[in-house]
Amino acid sequence: MDIKxxxxxxxxxxxxxxxxxxxxxAELLELSRTYPEVKAAVLHCEKWLSEVSDQYAVTAPAGLKARLVDHLQDEFTEPERQVPVLPIRRENIFRYAAAVLLLLLGISGLLNIYFYNRYRNVSQDFVHLQSQHDMMAADNKVYQARFAAMTHELQLITAPGTLKVLLSGVPGRNDSQVTVYWNTHTKNVYLIINHLPVPPEGKQYQLWALVNGKPVSAGLLENACSDLCAVAPVQQAEAFAVTLEKAGGSPAPTMDQMFVLGKVSI
Structure with missing residues (x-):
């Protein structure tokens, strides 16, 4: 059961x-014994109604008690005089009816305020939940886009004919590492920068393919590349290497600026 x-x-x-x-x-009494929150809600409502009754209690008019005693004395001393009894009874009925009416009007007004406040709170909760829903929907779109991108990248590196070539750091740059994915069917080349130092200003990393013992440029590595990055297609290669060159690239590799090297195993 939804207690709330x-x-x-x-x-x-x-x-x-x-x-x-x-x-x-009967159901309420049973639930109040089982669920403390139900019992607390009953006590809260009883307290509220008691406060409302006290606030709108009707005080009897001054002198009413004295007039009632006088009339009662007249009734016992002169029982044959019945005429005064009727006005007293009618007057009491009207007074009590008016008091009850005022009390009911007061309770009705406070109930309207109570339910209005509850409605307002529920409306505010709804707006908050709607805002959370919109935020979750936006986050979900971001996650879906990331998942789609990761799925696409996975398809690229696991496609038939794709070779994985691990480029390890050369001596003195042992922490450097790059992974190249070369598809021998489509000739497309992708790489992941596992670890390379941030290039100095005015410098840029360049990928090379060793073809028949000669280095051929396979494209520049963008500094913003943080995931799987596409570079230039390579028709054939015996090895891949990455060097640090001036921004814009170089027609030939600077050998003392080589960071990683890896042989292709077919």
Whole structure:
């Protein structure tokens, strides 16, 4: 059972006001013994109704008691005089009816305020939940886009004919590492920068393919490349290497600026 929904259904208010059906009353008493929050809600509503009754209690008019005593004395001393009794009874009925009416009007007004405040709180909660839903929907779109990109990259590096070539750091640059994925069917080349130092200003890394013992440029590595990056296609290669060159690239590799090298195993 959804206890929160049950508490907000209005059954507790009906019970405290004496308007609940017997089966609703029995169910409420049973739930209040099982669920502390239901019992707390009943006590809160009873306290609220008591405060409302005290606030709108009607004080009897001054001198009413004295007039009632005088009339009662007249009734016992002169029982044959029945005429004054009728006005007193009618007057009392009107007074009590007016008091009850005022009390009911006060309770009705406070109930309107109570339910209005509850409606306002529920509306605010709805707006908050709607905002959270919109944020989650936006995050979900971001995650879906990332997942689609990762799925596409996985398809590229696992496609038939794709070779994985690990380029390890040369002596003095042992921490450097790059992974190249070369598809021998499509000739497309992709790489992942596992670890390379941030290039100095005015410098850029360049990928080389060793073809028949000669280095051939396979493209520049963009500094913003953080995932799987595409470079120039390579028709054939015996090895791959990465050197640090001036920005824009170089027609020939600077050998003392080589960072990683790896042989192709077919």
């Amino acid at each position: 929904a049950y508490i907000e259904s209005g059954i507790i208010e009906s019970y405290v006001l004496g308007l609940a059906a017997p089966e609703e009353e």
